[in-house]
Amino acid sequence: MDGTVDRVIGVLSPFVGGTYYGRLVAGVSAAAERRGWRTIAVQALDAAADMSINGGNPAFVEPVAWRHAAGFVVLAEAVTPQYLRELMLAGKPVVLVGHELADGGCPAVLPGNGAGVREIVSHLVGHGHQRIAFTGYLEATDVRERFEAYKGAYRHEPLFLPAADNLESGITWTADDFRRLGADALVAATDRNAIGALRVLAAAGLECPRDYALTGFDNIDVAAFMRPELASAAQPLAAMGDRAVELLLREIGGERVAAGPHRLPAVFVPRTSCGCTDFATALPATAAPAGRERLAERFAAALPPEGLRPAGSDGIAQRAVTATVEAITGDEAGGIGRAATALQHLYSLSPATETLRFLLRAIQEYVATLTDLDVPSAGRVGGRVQELMLVLGRVNNGVQFADRRHLRSLISMQYALNTALLYARDTDPRDPSWLAATPATAAAIAWRGPAGALTRGPGWRRGPGPAIPAGPTTIEAFPPAELIAAAGPGQTVVLVPAKISGSDRGWLAVVDTIECDVEDGRELANQCAALLTVAIDLREQEERLRRSALSDLLTALPNRASFLATLEAAVERAAAGGPPFAVLFLDLDGFKRVNDTLGHAAGDELLVHVARRIRGCLRPTDVPARFGGDEFLVLLPGVTDGAALAEITERLARSIRAPFNLAAGSARIGVSIGATTSDRHPTAEQLLHDADAAMYRIKASGSPFG
16 A cells, blocks of 8 residues: 655646746745645646646546645646535645636635736826727636726726637737727737737737737746747746645644635736837836945846745845945955856846846946946946956856757757657666656656556656555555655656546656746656657557457467467477477368358358367467468477377367357358477478378368368
8 A cells, every 4th residue: 555745735737837837836846845845746637738728627537646635736727616626525625826716615826917907008008008909818717807907997998809718829810900999009818819919910010019019918938038028917926836835734734714815916027019118228216325235226126026036036136236246346356256156146037138138237337336436446347347248248148058058958858768768669668767868856657557447667766765666556645655755855746647638548757846947738747748658559559560460350369470480489499409399280161151151241250269169179378370261270389199189189170060159040160180290390381281281181081180
């Protein structure tokens, strides 16, 4: 029986990685770890699935990891309300993130959709826009909230362009539809919708922000790197994950937490697409005194918005201030190096071109302050500033180089995975050691048998530690306790269904960090589960083809090619001093009469019955085969001339001559059986020829066997 691990929470999510779901899962996992808990993240969608459902995956019904998790954080679109009710009836506390139940039956941590959209509309109005349109997929709960907030903030007749989904592909309306509204600005419900709208309008010659302003929602990574840079509302994903864990652990501890929404504000991030063309170079007004204090404020402003920044990032900004000031005004030779390290760390928290420009402008402002104040060190400031400019350039180049190097490593990793799973034939995909090609540190696979039961093979782990044993398991108890305990700092236990369309192979569990810099559903764990499913499918398909190539489709006996291969192997063994054997050649007498009188279907049925009777007369070690037509062969290991051969031959003839009850009527046939032994001929071909000749002699003599 599988064991359990204390202090574990579960996360149910459509995907276990990506810029949105991945960051929420990572936020939950980090918040749980800070409080001394482990996290199991369960993917509710099939491997390699697209995000094309709303209201939760109705096919996800299994109680995955219920035995281990004391409670669950459930992300939007993961499971159905019915699943949530069953989860709570089982006594598991639940906190929702990004959605809520219609009856408000449990706490729900939500972004400030309304506040974020109201800030966007107010910002656009401040730029002088009067005809502001909205586009979005209103089947999604959060999009409906954003649309209602838009209507309340716009205070005019809504200008609405429906989207078919939340992605770029959802923009099915045309530039003419947009022009007919007379809109001069467009609020998109998601960044992906905004990107799709930008492409549609650009194809028609409309340029943003010259001809219209555009904003999105979610502040995905690509928003800051688009041309024009996309203005967006950033959801406080890290803070949402932290709040969800706080509420869940309070409920697990027995406290009654208020059901319904617990909202955290979204933060509007202006960029070029909304008309803020100087957003990255014009520093905002500040009351902070000139000098070090103002530089500290600027560097802090370069961090991601509050609620989006990781724990301890304020300290990172302050260290960057200290190192930069010392590099510019200090006498120590190593100051530039420390400043480079600190600025690189600061830039890595928000690696966008706008961040680089902002940092450069802030340093220039600080240097100008030194010159204006006639600081004694100002004379040598110019050289130091030039060095820092080069440092920031190298930081940017370093980040880009790291991205390219990461991309190369991903390509190499994919090659290794494809080779191990799709091409290598000496390994079993159910052995998770192929995950050594990935950054994962431990893994286990629960594979589903024909009857649906799960069996866990031996687990794999990269380093030393307790073995992850094999054995039967249940979906409630998977993953095994040994795998959960293998998760170290910064790691999460991730479960992904090894399921594509109608092929359900079970579950893949890995211990790894959550990937947040890929599109949702394209994280490595998901790809590995998809590859695992395909690999098992291919192996089984190959086995079916192999069996088909070596089996008679009608009788399921080995066919002629298979029998010849078996016979040749037996000849080689006998020549090397192995056991002798006999070969029987059977030809049915009267089979054509059955075909002619009862029909070919009856003839086929008769051959199936004959094959069963032949099997029933033989030992487990004997090898029967259908040679073709109404002819059969039998290999009898360890049998030579004598009583044993005669007894087997007589038993076969007696069984086949008994009446057959067919669907079309009763039938009787005879059989002629020729025999030979391995000591008579040195080759398989000669043995078959001799057995065939013996059979014809028997047929000519009228005896049933020789």
